[in-house]
Amino acid sequence: MTLANQSFPTHAAATPMVSIRNLTKTFQTRHGEVTALGDVSLDVTRGEVLVLLGPSGCGKTTLLRCIAGLEHPTSGEIWVHGRKVFSSAERLAMPPEKRNLSMVFQSYALWPHKTVHENIAYPLVVSKVGKDEIQSRVAKALEVTGLGKFARNYPGQLSGGQQQRVALARALVANDGLILFDEPLSNLDAKVRERLRDELIEMQGQFDFTAVYVTHDQIEAAALADRIAVMEVGRAAQIGTPQDIFRRPQTRYVADFVGCSNELHGTLHELRGELAVVQTEVGLLEGVATDPALKVGDNVYAMFRPEHTRLDTVSGSRSNQYDAFIERSIFLGTHVEHVARVNGQKLALRSMKGMMQPAGTPIRVTIEPEHVSVFHDGAQH
Ligand SMILES: Nc1ncnc2c1ncn2[C@@H]1O[C@H](COP(=O)(O)OP(=O)(O)OP(=O)(O)O)[C@@H](O)[C@H]1O
Ligand SMILES: [Mg+2]
Known part of the structure; x- marks a missing residue:
């Protein structure tokens, strides 16, 4: 496979949903340079849930933001849907809205002055989808997330769990096939967190979207992941199935992080x-x-x-x-x-x-x- 071309010269089914090659990101701060990502390379296959698991400050959010286009990497290449969206060598940086992906944040990030219905419809309105199509897609998302009766409510009138469902519905409705999650459940109490986690697994099975999911919770990681990438200060220390990672950690760092x-x-x-x-x-x-x-x-x-x-x-x-x-x-x-x-x-x-x-x-x-x-x-x- 040559990565120098503009699109992957492989069969569509085999093309990874996301490919990251030699990605580095350094931040300049008052105290000097911080390396948030140091040479990360990984692929996410279609329909896969890849969980980025690691302690605070290891670069999980930075990696997700680089994929989304919200952060400019220092060097490396990123491919999404088989298209090159970032290349430092080619000075290519496709804007976030062109990358065909959705993001769900820890802080819900809803419009407070828009209703649940309007919040969910927002990405479709922005991409100028027809009115009837918007109605039917939002109705389906409301049904799947169990939010139907809150359609006319404002986010401030909802619980944390309900607000996160709205963010999830908004990501599903865009139908991009790729959703990036940054600790979406960590602001919720334990019971709601578990329920939403299980619903997320069901929805993933139903819609078959690809997900890159950030968490520092090893149980959440094991429950959701097809594969887990355990992150250690700006790099992937081990990538494998939850069984691999938990039963056969390859380094002391990974073993310690997963509870040994x-x-x-x-x-x-x-x-x-x-x-x-x-x-x-x-x-x-x-x-x-x-x-x-x-x-x-x-x-x-x-x-x-x-x-x-x-x-x-x-x-x-x-x-x-x-x-x-x-x-x-x-x-x-x-x-x-x-x-x-x-x-x-x-x-x-x-x-x-x-x-x-x-x-x-x-x-x-x-x-x-x-x-x-x-x-x-x-x-x-
Ligand atoms: N805008 C920024 N300016 C300077 N340094 C930054 C910036 N964003 C992140 N960093 C640094 O980069 C490193 C990685 O941060 P990142 O937010 O990716 O970590 P994380 O794994 O998501 O952590 P957490 O679990 O706490 O969310 C940290 O050392 C952080 O201080
Ligand atoms: Mg983070």
């Missing part, structure tokens, strides 16, 4: 295929090698999630089992989280049906080897 909050340092003691046995401060620990380049004797980190541990009061002597003491237990509604100490090391454990345990209670911890990821100590490289 337990980290034990050690040296690689033995390798048997993918099975890696690590000599740690708590004893020998079996896990899965993440990198074929790992060698016996390497400094490594073993990481695992609190929910991939088990607590027993009876003692046994299987591998990956250790004597521990409870330091504290916290009841979190659906489960109990314990902080335990094993040979001086602090571990976070989770039990779904477990009981609160008084501080000092001796326990036996089992760590599931298939869920322990063993990484190179980054400092070596």
Whole structure:
């Protein structure tokens, strides 16, 4: 595939909806230059939901705004619908309204003095769609989003969840096939957020639009994504299906971000295929090698999630089992989280049906080897 031509010389069905090549963006600030994006390349296929997941300041919004045309990248190329919309080398920057995409923001961004109906119709009015066509498309969007009875209301008369539905209806009505979402659910309370998230999944199935969806919430990411790109200061650290990302994080950064909050340092003691046995401060620990380049004797980190541990009061002597003491237990509604100490090391454990345990209670911890990821100590490289 040559990216130098004006359109992709491939079959339409195989043409990605969005292609980003070597995109960089730096901002000049009073404190110097900030690199928001450092050489990002990725494709979003048609009908796919790609979630950009990462902590605050890693460049998620900047990447979305570059795709939309609201931000000018410093260098690189962007293709949307198979058309080149940005190229630093060619000094090409297509304006946002020509890119055939819609955006849904965290802050809803509705016109306060227009009714729900007028807000939803707005992109169609701007692009001079005929009156009858506007009526039927808005009616359909109102129906799909359950907003029919609010058509004559103003945004100020609606709840946050209802306002975000209006923004969603406005994006759907434009029928561009590509919607960019910037943390659209993060201003809503937990229950509304979950309901709207599920409705969004249903609507995506129904309308088959392509989405680039920004969030810093790993559960939202897993629920919505066909693929997740985990962002780390201006670049994609790992791109894969939710299963790949959660079960097989490739770096310590990704593992940590998706909730592998337990980290034990050690040296690689033995390798048997993918099975890696690590000599740690708590004893020998079996896990899965993440990198074929790992060698016996390497400094490594073993990481695992609190929910991939088990607590027993009876003692046994299987591998990956250790004597521990409870330091504290916290009841979190659906489960109990314990902080335990094993040979001086602090571990976070989770039990779904477990009981609160008084501080000092001796326990036996089992760590599931298939869920322990063993990484190179980054400092070596
Ligand atoms: N207009 C700007 N001027 C200067 N620096 C900026 C500007 N916009 C973003 N940045 C910087 O670029 C980096 C990436 O910002 P961005 O808004 O893309 O992060 P984000 O991942 O969306 O974060 P959040 O989760 O907090 O929304 C940050 O360091 C930010 O301070
Ligand atoms: Mg942001």
